[in-house]
Amino acid sequence: MGHNSAAYLHLLAESMKLAYADRSEYLADPDFVEVPVAELTDKAYAARQRKLIKANRATPSAQITPGRELAQESQDTTQYTIADRHGNMVSNTYTLNASFGSAIAVPGTGMLLNNEMGDFAARPGGANMFGLVQGERNKIEGGKRPLSSMSPTIVFRDGQPWFATGSPGGSRIITTVLQTILNAMAFDMNAATAGISARIHHQWLPDEILAEQGISPDTVRLLEEMGHTVKLGGRTIGRTQSIMFENGWLLGATDTRRPQGWVAGY
Numbered sequence: 665m666g667h668n669s670a671a672y673l674h675l676l677a678e679s680m681k682l683a684y685a686d687r688s689e690y691l692a693d694p695d696f697v698e699v700p701v702a703e704l705t706d707k708a709y710a711a712r713q714r715k716l717i718k719a720n721r722a723t724p725s726a727q728i729t730p731g732r733e734l735a736q737e738s739q740d741t742t743q744y745t746i747a748d749r750h751g752n753m754v755s756n757t758y759t760l761n762a763s764f765g766s767a768i769a770v771p772g773t774g775m776l777l778n779n780e781m782g783d784f785a786a787r788p789g790g791a792n793m794f795g796l797v798q799g800e801r802n803k804i805e806g807g808k809r810p811l812s813s814m815s816p817t818i819v820f821r822d823g824q825p826w827f828a829t830g831s832p833g834g835s836r837i838i839t840t841v842l843q844t845i846l847n848a849m850a851f852d853m854n855a856a857t858a859g860i861s862a863r864i865h866h867q868w869l870p871d872e873i874l875a876e877q878g879i880s881p882d883t884v885r886l887l888e889e890m891g892h893t894v895k896l897g898g899r900t901i902g903r904t905q906s907i908m909f910e911n912g913w914l915l916g917a918t919d920t921r922r923p924q925g926w927v928a929g930y
Contacts (some may be wrong), residue, residue, distance in 0.1 A: 668878075669881040670882075670884075673716060673875075673879070673883065674722070674887055674892065675719075676843070676846075677862065677864060677887075679717070680842075680865070680867065681723070681725055681871075682728060683838075684796075684868035685725075685730045686868075687811075688730055688796070688797050689730030689731055690704060690731060690801070692801040693809040695701075695809070696711050696801075708858060712838035721891050722890050722892040723856050723867055726870035741757060741759035741832030741833065741834070742758055743749050743757045743831050743832055743904070744905055745828045745829060745830060745905040746907070747907045747914050747916075748824070749914070753818050753832075754817035754827070754828070755817055757815070757830045757832070759832070760776055760778045760871070761779045761780050762793060766779040767779075780810050780812070783812055784798075784804045784808075785800070786804060788800045788803055790910070793834075794867075795869070797868070797869045813834060815830060815831075815837050816830035817829055817830060817841050819845060819848075823908060827848050827849075827906065827908045827909070828906065829844050829859070829905065830904065831905070831919075832902065835865075835867050835905065836865045836867075836874075836902050837902060839863070839864070839865045840901055840902025840903075842922070844904050845858075847859075854915060855907065855908040855915045855916065858906065859919045860917075860920055862875070862878030863876050863901040863902065866875070871893060872894070874901060875894050875897075876897070876900060878895050879896070884896060900921040900922070901921075902919070903925070904917075905917075905919065906919075907920055914927045
């Protein structure tokens with residue numbers, strides 16, 4: 665399948681829907697609930713999930729249930745990625761969550777407190793500020809950590825760090841990182857091209873594909889003919905900071921979607 669073709673983006677969006685449906689039910693603070701990590705990451709489970717995807721037709725999100733086959737300058741989240749000549753890599757995402765977090769500063773420090781409480785399911789079954797629907801397992805409880813979309817990632821090749829990336833973007837972080845990694849691994853893009861290529865996002869609910877400018881109008885039309893609702897343009901999807909080790913070189917790339925990203929080499 666061609667990069668960002670309708671056929672490719674259809675399968676990508678359908679995969680995103682299934683993953684976010686599972687996220688809504690099964691992911692939460694493992695100190696409070698049992699997260700079925702082994703089951704969710706089982707290749708046999710992935711194979712069963714793939715069978716739920718129709719090759720030429722979108723499945724309405726209303727028909728998807730969790731575990732269906734399971735036995736501008738950023739005001740909030742920041743991503744930085746670092747590598748050294750010895751092959752060590754760091755990918756770090758940290759956040760205030762919304763603009764200025766809780767709008768409370770620690771006296772005498774100037775440090776703002778986040779409002780990560782918004783990542784709990786204050787009303788299980790209802791949408792949060794990012795439109796994410798979460799279940800009873802992620803309800804607010806004392807001492808419990810809220811569910812997060814932050815996904816700093818390091819990809820290993822032949823046992824060695826090869827590609828590190830991450831992104832801000834709330835609920836769009838996961839799909840941003842996913843597509844950046846696929847661009848590098850499946851489409852052999854370099855670090856810069858992998859990060860700047862047009863992206864889509866689907867988070868199960870609402871049942872719509874968000875598509876950046878740069879997705880072909882013909883591709884959008886074909887996706888709509890498959891039954892997808894496509895919302896084109898608007899806010900950009902994520903903003904990656906990536907480093908790739910390639911043939912002894914460190915290749916760093918900052919996403920141009922938002923201003924004031926930096927690449928430094930020593």
